[in-house]
Amino acid sequence: MAKLGFIGLGNMGGPMAANLVKAGHQVTVFDLSAEALKQLEAHGAVAADNVSDVCAGADFVISMLPASKHVRMIYTGEDGLINYLEKSTLVIDCSTIDAESAQFVGNTLAQAGIAFVDAPVSGGVAGAAAGTLTFIVGGSDADFNKAQTVLNDMGKNIFHAGAVGAGQVAKICNNMLLSILMAGTSEALQMGVDHGLDPKVLSEIMLNSSGRNWTLELYNPCPDVLENVPSSNGYKPGFMVDLMAKDLGLAMQAAQQTNSATPMGALAKNLYNLMQNQGSGSEDFSAIFKLYSQKQ
């Protein structure tokens, strides 16, 4: 069993850290919220009152933070972890941030002789609690193999996307495509409904044809086609419109970085911005279906 430091005990980080404790690791945790620290102590973690204690003797330091600026600050900012990390430690950042920031932090740590992988997750709060998250990892083969030993205690599928930053790129490519599938499936279903078709029948037909996709099969945006999906539950999230809009912002940043053309992704992003303008930011992202349905 390994000695771990864990930083960031929010909705995702909390249960992830708890699973690491449950797996038998020795986990030292840090968060600005005393409440969050208490909860993890209850699970058997050691609460640190400063980041240096998190680093001391750690085989791995794992972080789960809200945005790029937090990741840049905590590792490379003034009094950042870079001053305390040991050369034997592997840093695993599970935050979803822009690829450039992941590369910046990774390179800065590398210059100090410290190994780093970016490992953004998908699977949401439920997956974090169940330990069934998907991790998409960017880093060297050696670091990837080493990281797997702990990631396996928090998730089910672990992919190696490429070098440092590639995890963030792969996740953002996937989520941009997801938004396109969701918007496209919504307008195809609504157009059928507008012509008097039964959305269950049309979904069944397209599932058995070339229109098949993840949203149609597992996350149908039309109410009452599938049970136990947000669209059949008043679009309660699930994955919020605001979070999809945030990921699409990261996708547009990534496209900007390489001057890539993404007309479909850019349109999907703006449709999600229009939903936010209408005050639907905290609904599930499948609520884009409502944008297409005509007021009677």
Next chain:
Amino acid sequence: MAKLGFIGLGNMGGPMAANLVKAGHQVTVFDLSAEALKQLEAHGAVAADNVSDVCAGADFVISMLPASKHVRMIYTGEDGLINYLEKSTLVIDCSTIDAESAQFVGNTLAQAGIAFVDAPVSGGVAGAAAGTLTFIVGGSDADFNKAQTVLNDMGKNIFHAGAVGAGQVAKICNNMLLSILMAGTSEALQMGVDHGLDPKVLSEIMLNSSGRNWTLELYNPCPDVLENVPSSNGYKPGFMVDLMAKDLGLAMQAAQQTNSATPMGALAKNLYNLMQNQGSGSEDFSAIFKLYSQKQ
């Protein structure tokens, strides 16, 4: 075994009629091309030199024609089949045309007491020859059940989309969604490649994530990710850009008819129009990938 009339012996209709003969039906065929007629005679069909002979005593009359105007003309035009069809005959039109035309022909025949179903296909020339086509049928339950008895001899999957015209609507919804999947998958893959990711690795990751869709799995637009797909064979069709553009035109017509919003489908249509402008009309529709890849 049934007595059948078959009209339209092109790339699709020819092998479809041949499969009906092979299944043991008595098939009378009609086409403007003497060559096409000779071929079907060789298969054991009876060649008619006028449309009335096709109708005489037929249990089913099946048509496979290029566009709406041909279907309207042959059934309801001057000296059209409506003048020769018997009340016991079920008309099955397998052409891909606009829903309005299918409804017009269906209603006009209904007023003359003749039953009609629209049954557009997918599966292409290969599926027509192999008898593995998918049929999406619009018509009454009784007519659908009756139609299945012969459609089964030409295809594998037979779906009942709803009333007359619903077959065309369902097919066009599916193909509009397909074009969105193809464009979206292309730009997600290219953005990954622009960031140095391996398209095989990125495809594998997205196939196991929420980006999974039919094009990514079976028709990957990025060369050399899959074998035996057009992208790995110089984008030789397969399903031509011109045909996708035609189907997207029908989709926009359908959206117009019900005033449905289809921003993603409209953008995909226009990206395919841009490809046509560049002279790529006869390449496979997965060649939209090239629109995204940057000239070195």
Next chain:
Amino acid sequence: MAKLGFIGLGNMGGPMAANLVKAGHQVTVFDLSAEALKQLEAHGAVAADNVSDVCAGADFVISMLPASKHVRMIYTGEDGLINYLEKSTLVIDCSTIDAESAQFVGNTLAQAGIAFVDAPVSGGVAGAAAGTLTFIVGGSDADFNKAQTVLNDMGKNIFHAGAVGAGQVAKICNNMLLSILMAGTSEALQMGVDHGLDPKVLSEIMLNSSGRNWTLELYNPCPDVLENVPSSNGYKPGFMVDLMAKDLGLAMQAAQQTNSATPMGALAKNLYNLMQNQGSGSEDFSAIFKLYSQKQ
């Protein structure tokens, strides 16, 4: 002064016919509404109780009808004007319809030896009453010159776009571009406002730069930048969203006819469809600005 027949006495046709009477022409009018007929009689027109009386001895027959199907029916339908028109009469259709229908009616009349021009208008009800409409005419040079003699009594600017149908094409190209200017100006202004700029100052700057356009100068969609425009009057029309959506539908039909790529126009059309979905169909088309403004 000429002998005129006028068909279609709605919000536009009524005042147009009245101006022709005022100009001293001898005008015989027809409409299905007895009320509309009475009003024109009050202005000094002769009310006909059938279309044949409208044609008898007319130098010009002018029509102003809601949609393509009415124009096709009244001229070339059963018992249509084609049966009553004299070879010396010039037909002027001022309805806004699809170019194909205008060409169909024009060609059908031509085969009967009757001259036809399409002459769609812009300028709205106010322009119709004031006699300041703009006419965009499609037809031969001779017919255009002849038509001008009466169009001058209803409008101020008369343009010759080309052959029969070209009037409709030119109007629809202009209105498609107008919708793009309106949507683009709205999002540029709102982005500035989101960054704390004063929309009056930003409008002034763009009016003196390369962003200058008709909507920014005369029809600013941001409230209280200009006086006496719909945006400063609760978006009361003006030109309704539903009418812009109808014209954009005609534009998409025209694009379809020639397989023209219109990505920006198609997106603008769909943004207007989204507004209709939200129940804004009867607001002024500049209300698209509200689609961009963020709910507080």
Next chain:
Amino acid sequence: MAKLGFIGLGNMGGPMAANLVKAGHQVTVFDLSAEALKQLEAHGAVAADNVSDVCAGADFVISMLPASKHVRMIYTGEDGLINYLEKSTLVIDCSTIDAESAQFVGNTLAQAGIAFVDAPVSGGVAGAAAGTLTFIVGGSDADFNKAQTVLNDMGKNIFHAGAVGAGQVAKICNNMLLSILMAGTSEALQMGVDHGLDPKVLSEIMLNSSGRNWTLELYNPCPDVLENVPSSNGYKPGFMVDLMAKDLGLAMQAAQQTNSATPMGALAKNLYNLMQNQGSGSEDFSAIFKLYSQKQ
């Protein structure tokens, strides 16, 4: 006459500095290119071999640099001007950069008691040489008034957009709208041409209607409608596709910053990216017209 420091003597900065010398100011210039320095000496400027000499006793320090990173570095980077500028100096940055960077540099200098305005230009190399540039200024009223005294010697129109950063925002809003006007005008004209209309006639009609805009009037993208525009000269720039794509990147960044919806601007950006993919990056931005015209 004032004592000026000028940094950045490229295609734009060179002639701008020369005009300041011509106006009688005492100008000390700095650039990394010895060649550029020699040219300005020939005009009568004093060449500095380090940035501190540029600051010494300067009433104004003006900079014209390629991108945000250069502006951030030269003012606030290690050994940046912030260490040498006097409190009496007004800094005028004429570079086109993202608003966030302009605000960062402005605020950082403000904390050191140094006044700053952002003053991006439009008008191109020709305008720089002729001294007819347009400046869009962000800063306090006092600083704006002071800046005008020297900006007048380089330009003709000087606008005050708002606080620091507002100049960048206003310019980017204008250029985003410009790209929409250009793309929209191109597709409206091409659709008319596809229907057989004469682009000169259609342009004339739309110029007198609600489609009127700057591109249609002064920069028509269809060859041979206007003389002396890039479209009539093989699309030789003019304003390059690559520069429009860069400005649209800044516009998307600005939209991201405020979460503004810009569907039309995002589509225009991606159409320009597609042109770059086809190797048209160094053509004039009106060459987007070619994207719409159909290969024969």
